[in-house]
Each structure stands twice: as C-alpha cells, then as structure tokens.
Amino acid sequence: MAFCFHADKESVREPRIVRVGLIQNSIALPTTAPFSNQKKAIFEKVKPIIEAAGASGVNILCLQEAWMMPFAFCTREKGWCEFAEPVDGESTQFLQDLASRYNMVIVSSILERDVNHGETLWNTALVIGNNGNIIGKHRKNHIPRVGDFNESTYYMEGNTGHPVFETAYGKIAINICYGRHHPLNWLAFGLNGAEIVFNPSATVGELSEPMWPIEARNAAIANIYFVGSINRVGTEIFPNPFTSGNGRPQHTDFGHFYGSSHFSAPDASCTPSLSRFRDGLLISDMDLNLCRQLKDKWGFRMTARYELYAEMLARYLKPEFEPQVISDPLLNKKAS
Numbered sequence: 500m501a502f503c504f505h506a507d508k509e510s511v512r513e514p515r516i517v518r519v520g521l522i523q524n525s526i527a528l529p530t531t532a533p534f535s536n537q538k539k540a541i542f543e544k545v546k547p548i549i550e551a552a553g554a555s556g557v558n559i560l561c562l563q564e565a566w567m568m569p570f571a572f573c574t575r576e577k578g579w580c581e582f583a584e585p586v587d588g589e590s591t592q593f594l595q596d597l598a599s600r601y602n603m604v605i606v607s608s609i610l611e612r613d614v615n616h617g618e619t620l621w622n623t624a625l626v627i628g629n630n631g632n633i634i635g636k637h638r639k640n641h642i643p644r645v646g647d648f649n650e651s652t653y654y655m656e657g658n659t660g661h662p663v664f665e666t667a668y669g670k671i672a673i674n675i676c677y678g679r680h681h682p683l684n685w686l687a688f689g690l691n692g693a694e695i696v697f698n699p700s701a702t703v704g705e706l707s708e709p710m711w712p713i714e715a716r717n718a719a720i721a722n723i724y725f726v727g728s729i730n731r732v733g734t735e736i737f738p739n740p741f742t743s744g745n746g747r748p749q750h751t752d753f754g755h756f757y758g759s760s761h762f763s764a765p766d767a768s769c770t771p772s773l774s775r776f777r778d779g780l781l782i783s784d785m786d787l788n789l790c791r792q793l794k795d796k797w798g799f800r801m802t803a804r805y806e807l808y809a810e811m812l813a814r815y816l817k818p819e820f821e822p823q824v825i826s827d828p829l830l831n832k833k834a835s
C-alpha cells in the first residue's frame with residue numbers, strides 16, 4: 500500500500516519529501532524450534548519485504564518491536580533471554596548490509612544485551628544510517644505491567660532519555676510500544692525536534708485495539724510531527740502454559756497481534772491501516788514542511804504554557820504534594 504501526505508508550496512523552502520516505510524510481520528517458525536533457526540527464519544522472511552521497500556525508493560524504514568524474536572515476555576521464562584543481542588549483533592549486521600545497499604535508514608527494535616554493564620537486557624531501538632552505520636540507540640522508557648505483558652521480568656525502564664536522530668532524510672525518534680500511552684513521552688520527542696516518530700509495537704486485540712487508532716493520531720496532532728505506528732501480526736503459541744493472574748484458565752498464547760500499522764499526520768489525516776492478519780509493507784511519502792506550516796498556523800508551542808506544567812510536576816513529585824481541589828463548602832452541611 501502506498502500513500503502521500505502533501506504540504507503547501509512555500510516561496511523560500513523547497514518541499515522536503517521523504518518516503519517512509521513500515522513493516523509488520525508474523526514470526527516464521529513455531530516457538531519450539533531452536534532459537535537460532537527461529538531468528539534465521541525471521542531474517543529470511545523479512546528480507547524480501549525490506550528489499551521491496553528498498554526497490555520502491557523508501558528512505559526511512561521501521562520494523563516492529565523486537566522483530567527478531569517471538570514476543571515471549573508473556574511467559575516469564577528466562578530462557579528467552581537467549582534471543583538478546585549486543586547493539587552490533589547479528590540482526591544489526593543483517594540490516595546494515597540492506598541499509599547501505601538501498602541507501603535507506605532502518606529503525607530496528609531488538610532485545611539488547613548490554614555486555615558492558617553486566618549483561619543487562621534492554622528493549623532497544625537502533626537507528627542504522629543510510630550508509631550502514633549505527634547512528635544511535637534509544638531504550639524503551641515505559642515498561643508495561645498490564646495483562647500478559649510481563650516485560651518488567653526481563654528489562655528495566657530505559658536510560659537514554661528522548662533522543663532525536665538527525666538522519667540524511669529528516670529528524671526521527673522512536674517511542675517504543677507502551678510509551679504511546681504516555682503523552683509526556685510523545686511531547687519530549689517533539690520538544691527535541693522530531694519530525695517523524697515511530698511507534699514499533701507488539702500488542703493484542705483484547706487489550707488495546709480500541710485505543711490503537713486514536714493515540715497515535717492525537718500524538719501527531721498535539722506534537723506536530725508524523726507518526727508511524729507498527730504492530731506485529733498473528734498468534735504466537737508458547738510451549739508451556741502461563742496464567743494472567745485474573746482467575747481465568749491458563750493458556751499458551753498472548754492473544755492475537757492485530758497488525759493494523761498506519762501513518763498519522765500532524766494535520767489530523769492518516770493512511771488506511773495494513774491488514775489485521777497478514778504481513779505487510781506500508782509506504783507513504785510525506786512533505787516534512789507540513790510540520791512547520793502547522794506550527795505557524797496553530798501556535799501550539801507558543802501557547803503551551805510549559806512553565807505552568809513544570810511547576811505543577813515539580814510540586815507533584817514531592818511526597819508532601821496535595822491535590823489542588825476546592826470543595827463546595829456546602830457539601831458536608833446538613834440540610835436544615
């Protein structure tokens with residue numbers, strides 16, 4: 500599927516049209532297969548899709564959250580940690596080759612093993628430049644504690660802040676999955692100057708599908724950037740049953756990952772979504788000039804009153820904080 504977001508013609512600046520791609524995919528082998536075979540099979544599955552993006556002239560491509568493995572964090576089993584890789588590991592090397600071959604920036608969300616810090620694990624998105632170089636990384640800021648998303652068993656909240664990566668094609672940032680429920684996380688990437696924010700995700704229908712089309716569009720409008728939302732597809736079955744702590748029977752799957760990847764623009768428009776069931780590549784052209792045009796039109800940054808919120812948050816963080824509530828003095832008076 501391919502689309503285009505336009506901006507008005509300007510008299511001083513040339514249009515800044517960037518072609519952006521999103522890939523959603525299911526895993527390739529049962530989760531019972533040897534881990535290295537599973538990873539290799541995912542590489543083989545996504546390679547022709549990445550090549551199709553490259554052949555279509557995509558400038559910036561983003562893959563789904565933890566694309567190189569099944570989303571096994573529901574299980575709480577530590578064996579799945581073996582999928583983790585250093586930032587320059589085999590998934591990165593695989594993508595570096597494709598990035599330089601197609602002159603394409605690739606955003607790769609992996610389970611990271613940080614060997615320099617005691618083998619700690621992180622949920623990390625890497626930005627690979629169009630020359631195949633690693634530009635930098637961002638670690639997931641908000642770790643879910645909801646449903647079967649037992650990710651906090653595996654890794655902690657990220658320590659990389661809200662970096663924006665200046666690439667050959669524009670300024671990009673990554674708000675990893677559950678971070679999309681946190682408006683301040685979106686805001687911080689905007690304050691650092693992002694023009695496109697990717698939201699690589701792994702989420703299931705029963706939990707989040709009604710929220711999915713709304714949150715990214717709100718973020719794009721409020722923060723005046725483009726958003727690329729990606730969710731994996733399919734149902735992943737794990738070898739051992741686990742429970743959700745809600746009294747329901749034990750089960751061996753997370754539920755259905757509903758795909759539905761799409762783009763949202765700061766002018767409130769959006770593309771249709773990819774399938775709920777099938778792998779897909781979504782491509783859109785976007786004129787990044789639209790961001791400044793909408794900033795000029797709406798003045799959101801000028802009218803934001805950040806100082807009010809900075810002061811409110813500073814007070815809220817203190818243990819002695821008391822909510823600012825003014826009660827009706829007649830509330831507790833008895834009727835005479």
Ligand SMILES: NC(=O)NCCC(=O)O
Nearest residue numbers: 643648676677701702707
């Ligand atoms: N991967 C992830 O953070 N999922 C959490 C569930 C959600 O945010 O929908």
